[in-house]
Amino acid sequence: xxxxxxxxxxxxxxxxxxxxxxxxxxxxxxxxxxxxxxxxxxxxxxxxxxxxxxxxxxxxxxxxxxxxxxxxxxxxxxxxxxxxxxxxxxxxxxxxxxxxxxxxxxxxxxxxxxxxxxxxxxxxxxxxxxxxxxxxxxxxxxxxxxxxxxxxxxxxxxxxxxxxxxxxxxxxxxxxxxxxxxxxxxxxxxxxxxxxxxxxxxxxxxxxxxxxxxxxxxxxxxxxxxxxxxxxxxxxxxxxxxxxxxxxxxxxxxxxxxxxxxxxxxxxxxxxxxxxxxxxxxxxxxxxxxxxxxxxxxxxxxxxxxxxxxxxxxxxxxxxxxxxxxxxxxxxxxxxxxxxxxxxxxxxxxxxxx
Numbered sequence: 001x002x003x004x005x006x007x008x009x010x011x012x013x014x015x016x017x018x019x020x021x022x023x024x025x026x027x028x029x030x031x032x033x034x035x036x037x038x039x040x041x042x043x044x045x046x047x048x049x050x051x052x053x054x055x056x057x058x059x060x061x062x063x064x065x066x067x068x069x070x071x072x073x074x075x076x077x078x079x080x081x082x083x084x085x086x087x088x089x090x091x092x093x094x095x096x097x098x099x100x101x102x103x104x105x106x107x108x109x110x111x112x113x114x115x116x117x118x119x120x121x122x123x124x125x126x127x128x129x130x131x132x133x134x135x136x137x138x139x140x141x142x143x144x145x146x147x148x149x150x151x152x153x154x155x156x157x158x159x160x161x162x163x164x165x166x167x168x169x170x171x172x173x174x175x176x177x178x179x180x181x182x183x184x185x186x187x188x189x190x191x192x193x194x195x196x197x198x199x200x201x202x203x204x205x206x207x208x209x210x211x212x213x214x215x216x217x218x219x220x221x222x223x224x225x226x227x228x229x230x231x232x233x234x235x236x237x238x239x240x241x242x243x244x245x246x247x248x249x250x251x252x253x254x255x256x257x258x259x260x261x262x263x264x265x266x267x268x269x270x271x272x273x274x275x276x277x278x279x280x281x282x283x284x285x286x287x288x289x290x291x292x293x294x295x296x297x298x299x300x301x302x303x304x305x306x307x308x309x310x311x312x313x314x315x316x317x318x319x320x321x322x323x324x325x326x327x328x329x330x331x332x333x334x335x336x337x338x339x340x341x342x343x344x345x346x347x348x349x350x351x352x353x354x
Contacts, residue, residue, distance in 0.1 A: 003341045007039050010042050011075055021147060022073065039060075057084065072099070075113075103129070106253045118138060124142045127255070157311075159240065162193070182212075184296040184300040186212070188300065195222075205222040238265060238268045243273060246261050246272055263328045266283065267322065269322035271317045
């Protein structure tokens with residue numbers, strides 16, 4: 001199929017990174033580079049969202065555009081929105097895709113998730129772990145790694161105070177941080193700055209700061225009210241890191257993650273220290289763009305090593321980190337999505353508009 005249009009039914013609005021990076025930005029890129037039009041639906045109960053839903057839903061159901069793909073992104077609820085999309089899938093099952101980048105099945109009831117996985121033409125997922133989970137439900141499961149935008153923000157030099165940075169939903173990763181990283185930070189034998197981008201409220205920010213209050217060698221920044229939709233400003237903040245960290249405990253949920261935090265740091269030329277869990281293993285190259293660390297001891301040793309490395313060695317690693325972005329660029333994501341559409345099975349004769 002020569003793709004001409006994409007109907008994308010998201011699970012949330014653009015405040016969610018997954019919606020921006022797997023939906024909004026790739027669709028804009030495909031429109032600019034391949035002249036593929038698109039329609040996006042975000043669930044909501046105000047007049048604007050309801051009107052958009054009705055208009056696009058009826059277009060997909062009754063007046064479906066020729067050579068179009070219908071994508072259901074990470075739908076997991078049992079509400080009105082999900083039921084309406086199940087009805088759409090029933091009547092328009094051909095060239096449909098269920099897309100996910102989180103192991104929602106580990107924390108949600110699975111009825112809705114499994115329904116879309118089983119009945120869509122194919123599924124796309126942000127990790128190999130998710131592909132393994134999906135494959136028994138749908139043999140047409142494809143890896144579609146989450147991309148980073150081409151933001152043009154690159155690390156140019158080390159900071160005067162060695163800076164360690166983390167980005168993400170702080171509350172969701174607190175256990176991994178406290179188990180693997182925080183003990184290492186308290187043992188560092190030189191002054192460091194620790195920046196956390198992702199505290200959601202004053203309570204989380206205070207928890208971060210108070211965790212290191214008695215350690216004079218650590219200065220902590222946990223800014224609130226970050227303008228996440230101003231992408232370039234976020235990447236400028238990441239570029240202040242000298243090293244990024246991606247500690248993950250080895251759980252099924254973490255194995256299903258798409259290594260997005262790690263990718264964001266690498267794309268700015270920031271070497272990363274990360275756990276050898278899930279997708280981290282496929283983007284982190286030992287000694288090239290960072291190091292694997294699976295214990296506080298390893299985080300401590302690698303932080304000291306990177307800080308004490310000659311500037312030339314550090315900048316070489318920084319350049320390799322930036323070069324890694326070719327593996328998760330918007331171009332790579334879009335090409336992968338188009339390749340998936342070329343392999344979708346045609347096994348639903350009910351849908352005759354394609």
